[in-house]
Amino acid sequence: MLDPDQIAISFLAAKVQDFVFTIYRKKIEAGQQSVPNTRFLPADCIAASSSDDTNTRYAVSLISQEGYEEVQIRAWVNPELTQDVLHQALLSRATATDLSDNTELPDKTFYRKIGFVLHRHREYGDVREVMWLRPFDLRVHGKFGFLCSFALRVPNASDLPAKRRLELSLTHKNGRINEDFFLDQHQKIADFLRTYFDAIQRLKLHDGSEIELESKLSVIPSFTLSTRTYVFGGNRQGKNQFFGLRDYAPFQTADPFLFLVYQLRRLSLEAKLILVIGYGFGDEHINGILQQALRGEQEMRLVAVTWFGDNLKVAEREKKEAQFKSFVAKQLGLEGDREQRLVLQVHSAKSFLGEALSLASMTNHFPVEESIFAEIESTPTTT
Incomplete structure (x- = not known):
């Protein structure tokens, strides 16, 4: 049971954080155009840190290429690169024969996330309850891992009733806003861990090395927010913005901007x-x-x-x-x-x-919204 001053977040952390992996890189000279997968890296990727200000542009590959040098790099030297490595490792595992029938990718390749199907509602045209995992660096706690996010994927041609859609997405319960949303999502994560964790606990990176994931969600300190109050005309306070404006008039600031x-x-x-x-x-x-x-x-x-x-x-x-x-x-x-x-x-x-x-x-610049209602998604109809 959690300490009352702690809270579990939807994040599966790697057991070892500052791990090392192999990359291949080729220096991009001054005046040359950047290429896909260009990274700013220090000369020594083991001794340096992510705050090193002597970084140089390199074209980076995870596989050996002619003209590229092989180097070892610590995870925190370039967190964005490490997230790519984690994504590739999870993608490789998710597309393996034993998992591929129950995993899926986002419609837009812009997203670095992979979905694991928890349940299919075939009576509505293959509506799926999906747990998305995407690589993330929780810098405040110095952890790499995967964020977990529940979503309902609904094909465009589905005849899923609107009320049922809201209930399956967890946003509503019994016709009302679901005040237990986070508890229900936590239960979905627990279902995901029971079904898939053994299969993804150890992930093989592109260079053959492995990382192992924690079996439980990460825990961080929590605190209680103070009661929300609003300040109105004459510096008078109230707990309701509408009645406060009616009774006290708007707050007037000396700075109009x-x-x-x-x-x-x-x-x-x-x-x-x-x-x-x-x-x-x-x-x-x-x-x-x-x-x-x-x-x-x-x-x-x-x-x-x-x-x-x-x-x-x-x-x-x-x-x-x-x-x-x-x-x-x-x-x-x-x-x-x-x-x-x-x-x-x-x-x-x-x-x-x-x-x-x-x-x-x-x-091309605007990320696809997952839904107007929290985590409901629509997916193209497949034939």
């Missing part, structure tokens, strides 16, 4: 894609808000729209694009492997908003 900054922080933390037009990334406070949002959501992209004028030659424009992208990446802490989360669009604001901006143009 404070509310806008608050809204930017709140909305950026909820966003899946941030679109920035005409901002030079010179304000440390705004940059801090954007950096916090990008740090909290691993799959978020930021699209920066800027303009260099009409009369630039191609080579000069490309140079300015590279310089601006490098500058923005540094300002937002997106250097190295994380720079791929920054997308640069060169347009004037007028041409971008009037011509270039469309749902289709943003599709």
Whole structure:
């Protein structure tokens, strides 16, 4: 039984955290274009840490290639690379003969996650209850492992009734919002561990080495939040925002921009894609808000729209694009492997908003929402 000051999170940690594995790399010289799987790595990947500021660009492969050197690397030297290695190891195990009939991949390869089928509801057209596992580095506790997330996958052609869909997704129970959602999801994770843990407990990495997963969810300290209160006009407080506004009027701040900054922080933390037009990334406070949002959501992209004028030659424009992208990446802490989360669009604001901006143009940058209702998913019908 858990200590009342602890809470179990949906995270299966590896038993050994700073493990070592083999990679193959080839240095990318200054002036050369980056290639897929470019990583910033130190010369010595055993002695260095992830904070090493002498990193160099390398093309990285998990298999031997001509012209690539073989090196050993510690897991925390490049956490993003380690997540890729863990994903490949789980993918290799999930697609093995004994598991492949009951595992599945996301519709978009952008997601590094693998699904394990807990239950099939064939009466509704192969609706599946799925436990998704995706690699994750829980940096605050120095742990690598896999996050577990329950979802209901519903084919487009399914005749699953709406009420039943909500119940199977765990969001509702007996026609009401499910206040036991996290307890029910914990039970689904327990079902997953009983069914699949023995098969995935030991994962073989690409180089033949192995990692072993903990059999129980990780536990972290917990604390009780203070009662929520709202501040209204005259610094008077209340527990209900509607009655508080009625009785006390809105809170008036001396800084008219404070509310806008608050809204930017709140909305950026909820966003899946941030679109920035005409901002030079010179304000440390705004940059801090954007950096916090990008740090909290691993799959978020930021699209920066800027303009260099009409009369630039191609080579000069490309140079300015590279310089601006490098500058923005540094300002937002997106250097190295994380720079791929920054997308640069060169347009004037007028041409971008009037011509270039469309749902289709943003599709490749916008992660697919899992559902409007918590963890319900729709999947294409297969024939």
